[in-house]
Amino acid sequence: MDNWRQVSVIAALMIMLVLPVPVQTRNTGSTPEGGLRPTMRAIFQALTTVIPLSLSGQRFRDSANRQRLHDALQALSHHAMKLTQHGQEAPASFNFLRHSLRDDAQKAFELFESESFEESRFILHHLTDNCFLCHSRLPSSQPFPLGKRFLEQMPMKQLDPHERMRLAVAARQFDTALASCETIFRSSELPAAQIDLMALFEDYLRIAIRVHGDFPRVIRTLETFQRRPDVPAYLANHLTIWIEALNRLQANRGQEDELTRARTLIQQGQRSNRYLADRQGLVHVTLASSLLHRFVDSRSKSERQLAEAYYLLGVAESYMPRTSWISETEFYLETAVRLAPASSFGKKAFVFLEEYLIMGYSGSSGLHLPSDIQTRLEELRAIVNHVSVEK
Numbered sequence: 001m002d003n004w005r006q007v008s009v010i011a012a013l014m015i016m017l018v019l020p021v022p023v024q025t026r027n028t029g030s031t032p033e034g035g036l037r038p039t040m041r042a043i044f045q046a047l048t049t050v051i052p053l054s055l056s057g058q059r060f061r062d063s064a065n066r067q068r069l070h071d072a073l074q075a076l077s078h079h080a081m082k083l084t085q086h087g088q089e090a091p092a093s094f095n096f097l098r099h100s101l102r103d104d105a106q107k108a109f110e111l112f113e114s115e116s117f118e119e120s121r122f123i124l125h126h127l128t129d130n131c132f133l134c135h136s137r138l139p140s141s142q143p144f145p146l147g148k149r150f151l152e153q154m155p156m157k158q159l160d161p162h163e164r165m166r167l168a169v170a171a172r173q174f175d176t177a178l179a180s181c182e183t184i185f186r187s188s189e190l191p192a193a194q195i196d197l198m199a200l201f202e203d204y205l206r207i208a209i210r211v212h213g214d215f216p217r218v219i220r221t222l223e224t225f226q227r228r229p230d231v232p233a234y235l236a237n238h239l240t241i242w243i244e245a246l247n248r249l250q251a252n253r254g255q256e257d258e259l260t261r262a263r264t265l266i267q268q269g270q271r272s273n274r275y276l277a278d279r280q281g282l283v284h285v286t287l288a289s290s291l292l293h294r295f296v297d298s299r300s301k302s303e304r305q306l307a308e309a310y311y312l313l314g315v316a317e318s319y320m321p322r323t324s325w326i327s328e329t330e331f332y333l334e335t336a337v338r339l340a341p342a343s344s345f346g347k348k349a350f351v352f353l354e355e356y357l358i359m360g361y362s363g364s365s366g367l368h369l370p371s372d373i374q375t376r377l378e379e380l381r382a383i384v385n386h387v388s389v390e391k
């Protein structure tokens with residue numbers, strides 16, 4: 001298994017070990033307020049110092065910047081920690097990323113303090129993945145003009161396409177993020193196949209569908225891309241299928257509730273995938289995950305329904321290729337198991353998690369399931385087996 005994958009699985013499981021059982025019984029509303037937004041602004045404020053200085057290794061280790069960076073990294077770590085302490089306002093689905101951000105911020109600060117500057121920059125470089133993954137889940141109700149001003153001052157051209165996208169979404173400039181993707185889709189600097197391999201379509205869909213719900217814009221973008229002369233046959237095929245799906249799904253918003261629609265969409269997406277890593281069902285699973293995030297975030301519902309939603313989120317996430325090293329699949333599946341171990345979804349989530357981890361840890365030299373993960377799986381197995389199975 002790739003190193004980054006291993007790191008993400010281990011990180012995921014370590015974080016799960018410290019999490020309380022994530023039961024959500026309250027209605028949180030669509031925009032978790034409370035301590036969240038002031039804390040977010042403080043985190044953002046710290047990043048406006050850290051990110052520009054971190055772009056150059058030399059400036060990052062320059063003693064003239066030491067105090068400023070110390071203060072900003074300490075503030076970043078402090079507020080990221082606060083996010084986990086005041087998190088009661090946020091839905092349980094945020095638990096994983098809140099803890100992941102806290103750990104990254106703390107590591108970046110500690111590495112800086114021990115003068116491991118390159119390692120600290122490396123962590124900072126990935127830290128905005130947490131912001132991206134959280135912010136790209138739900139529609140955004142509130143403009144954030146400070147984010148726009150920050151991006152205008154950043155030397156965006158120095159950043160690679162992913163970093164540009166991550167930073168724009170961290171600063172909650174979703175339109176800028178989409179526009180920067182569209183520029184890359186139109187530019188001939190990168191071959192079409194390379195753009196696809198960078199998983200930019202996946203990132204683009206996450207924002208255009210889940211945050212903006214703007215199907216016509218995605219259709220136009222994909223149709224324009226399709227006319228490029230360098231699109232390989234396999235990708236032309238994917239694009240045709242995605243455009244068809246977008247046309248059909250935008251016309252048919254359906255009357256059913258989000259959970260029912262998401263369930264159907266995932267089944268349809270899975271049917272159109274010809275093999276496990278196929279991406280033909282990508283539009284379906286992205287839209288399903290969008291509905292599921294709204295479902296777990298919005299109204300109060302039974303634990304059984306929540307367990308199904310988390311199980312489906314785990315399934316949907318496993319079909320959405322990532323450019324980030326953070327995987328949320330395990331967290332969603334474990335949440336489903338713990339919420340309703342007696343339900344059919346708790347059981348299904350356990351079976352899926354078991355397979356996901358075994359597949360993730362096996363390679364040409366056999367199975368390498370670390371002992372802590374094995375112990376974790378056994379604990380979950382016991383939870384699932386010791387409850388009488390209903391329905």
Ligand code: HEC
Nearest residue numbers: 031037040041044094097098101130131134141142144170
């Ligand atoms: C656990 C999920 C999560 C993570 C991780 C996260 N955010 Fe947020 N962020 C939110 C939510 C939810 C909102 C509120 C949206 C709303 O109220 O409209 C928000 C809002 C914001 C805002 C707008 C505040 C305002 O006053 O409108 C900023 C700025 C922000 N986040 C920055 C960041 C940055 C930078 C990172 C990463 C270092 C980050 N966030 C990581 C979930 C998250």
